[in-house]
Amino acid sequence: MDDTQRSPLLSIKASLEPDYxxxxxxxxxxxxxxxxxxxxWKVAAPVAFAALFQYLIQSIxxxxxxxxxxLELSAISLAHNVINAIAVGFLRGMAYALGTLCGQAYGAGQIDSLGIYMQRSCIILTIACFLLLSLYIFATPFLKILGxxxxxxxxxxxxxxxxxxQMFSFAINLPTQKFLQAQSKVGVITWISFVAxxxxxxLLYLFISVLGWGVNGAAVAYNITYWEVAVGQFVYVAFLCKEGWNGFSWLAFKDIWDFAKLSLASCMMFCLEMWYTMSMNIFAGQLENAVIALGSFSICLNFQSWEIMILxxxxTAISIRVSNELGMGHPRAAKYSICVAVLLSLVVGLVSMTSIFLSRDYIANVFTDSKVMQQAVAHLAYFLGAAMLLNSVAEVLTGNF
Structure with missing residues (x-):
């Protein structure tokens, strides 16, 4: 079948509501x-809290x-910020195509398409997880090759x-999340993330502080928690969500290759941005005092990531707003939404930078008792604050489109 005979993934219909x-x-x-x-902010606030809560799982x-x-701090940070970042970054990037399609479908009134898109994305991300499995299995030689x-x-x-x-949980977590976000049902994601x-x-206190399982206990808690989020969101979609879900359908396999190509195209921009941060971890691990360099950089990265979760x-809010407005045939509202989002992101960047500058001598204390590590973080604080400001607008304009 040639391109002229294919039906589009989504048809747009105009809304009766007026544009700006x-x-x-x-x-x-x-x-x-x-x-x-x-x-x-009605969408951004709960989404930001949900993203922050989920990232805090890694931070805690x-x-x-x-x-x-x-050594434990630096090594685990290397696993989170390099190995896991490659895989999860790839999966998140692919899921953004689903977010755009679901948002446009909801705006165009094609509610029944949401569940089909979500199932299709789950299938594609599960296949991607199996392809990414070797990255985890051969993580040690891979990291050694990276120096x-x-x-x-x-x-x-x-x-x-x-x-x-934990990686496989994202094959359910991300599609159900995009399904709910497209309908602005972000409150439930926030509560599930908070409970998780x-x-x-x-669990960390039980496994590490009480039972003394150390790093193994942290990994067990990590897996349990992310699957708790994935199962919680799926249960809500399947049993409590009144719109968009009509049960499992074989239609999820229709046009799956076209959907996969769209997902791959969507992930490239996001992956390049996320892998840039990953490369900084790799370079830090090649410095003379690798443990201190990597650990201090990881602590700074955690603080920057907290800002990024707000962004x-x-x-996500601007992605939903733009896709919904385009689905309703409102191009001017979509343009104005982008302008306002850029202004808001700049304000977030300025507040974050100021906070880091004022607390630079104390911010590392929550992560480590090592005085050497704390001093290293204090020296990096000015660069961290500047990076927060400079990246704020870029995160909004590139993260979800």
Whole structure:
């Protein structure tokens, strides 16, 4: 079948609701800015909290392990920020195509398509997980090839093997998340993530502080928590969501290759951005004092990622707003939404930078008891603050489109 005979993945239909009128005065611009800010934060705030709660699962794992020793902190950070970042970054990038399609389908009133798209994405991401499995299995030699210190590579490689189940949870987690986000049902994601974070903290305390399982206990808690999020979201979609889900369907396999190509194209931009951060971890691991360099960089990366999670909320909100407005035939509303999102992201960057500058001598204390590591983080704080400001707008404009 040639391209002219194929049916489009989504057809757009115009809405009866009017688009914004052109902005001609400053007062009109402020009015539009206020209206769009309210609309964006209604979606962005719960999405940001959900993203922050889910990232804090990794951060709290790093905090517990960081107090076991510098080697443990650096090695686990290497596993999270290199091995896991490659795989999960690839999966997240592929899932963004689903977010765009679901948002447009919802805006165009094609509610029944959402469940089909979600199932199709689950199938594609599961296949991708099996393809990425070798990355975890051969993590140790892979890290050694990248020039990482032998002790760090072996420690990180062993931990990577233990968190393989966590990777597979994203084949359910991400599609169900995009399904709910497209309908602005982000509150449930936030609550599931919050419960998972509280549970994870309790599991870490039990496995590490009480039972003394150390890093192995952290890996077990990590797997349990991410599967808790995935199962919780799927149960809500399948049994409590009133729109978009009509049960499992063989239609999920229709046009799956076209959907896979769209997913692959979507992931390339996101992966390049995420792998850039990963490369910084690799370079840090090649410095003379690799344990301190990698550990201090990882602590800074955690703080920057907390800011990014807030920006993920803005980015996801603008992605939903734009796709919904385009689905309803409102190009001007989509354009104004982007302008407001850029302004909001700049404000977030300025606040984050100022906070880091003011607390630079104390921010590492939560992650480590090592004075050397704390001093190293304090020296990096000015670069961290500047990076937070410079990356703020870029994250919104590139993260979810």
């Amino acid at each position: 009128a052109p902005v001609k005065t400053f007062q009109e611009g402020m009015s539009v800015c206020w209206k769009e800010s309210v609309k964006l 794992t790093t905090i517990f392990i960081g107090h076991l020793g510098d 990482q210190q032998e002790s760090l590579a072996e420690f990180a490689g062993n931990y990577s093997l233990l968190i393989i189940p 974070l509280v549970t994870h903290t309790g 993920v909320g803005v980015s």
